[in-house]
Amino acid sequence: GEDVEQSLFLSVREGDSSVINCTYTDSSSTYLYWYKQEPGAGLQLLTYIFSNMDMKQDQRLTVLLNKKDKHLSLRIADTQTGDSAIYFCAETDYGQNFVFGPGTRLSVLP
């Protein structure tokens, strides 16, 4: 079946940029997503990108998509302690499949 992979942990210092990476296998992916999960909470949709785009920016968040390499990244500028969370990458082919990655736990150090 289709697969989405992420590294499990990332630590950054407050004020630095964070880059969370994701790779996927589905060549018919239509939308790719980033969700954020704060401790003890559900998943909150952060942003998404349509597969015919290569970049999307929303305030401190920048999403980059390399469709050829099937690589998605989320850059958080000026990372704050409130950004500490688990970040899930997900993709859909807009058919039956909606696949989540394992999540990357971002720790922001003071």
Next chain:
Amino acid sequence: DVKVTQSSRYLVKRTGEKVFLECVQDMDHENMFWYRQDPGLGLRLIYFSYDVKMKEKGDIPEGYSVSREKKERFSLILESASTNQTSMYLCASSPGLGETQYFGPGTRLLVL
């Protein structure tokens, strides 16, 4: 704004008890999902429903059943709870299959 609510944030049950987890969405979404989340295993799909009274097994349906009598409500049932069902349970809904999923706050279940 899409709102997905779950009946309890925390639940403690004993082994062998029947457990009901309820999920309600207010956006008239066709599809609803139940996942469990465990450390190191990510999200695993238990069951989903694409219409009232319709259900499909996900990746780990054993030990669970579901009920969707009304479009807005999707219930997850543990017929006889076991300690290995201690987990975080997340409900989600989407307008159509493969479309954006919106999540509830989660229910953390502890089975003693």
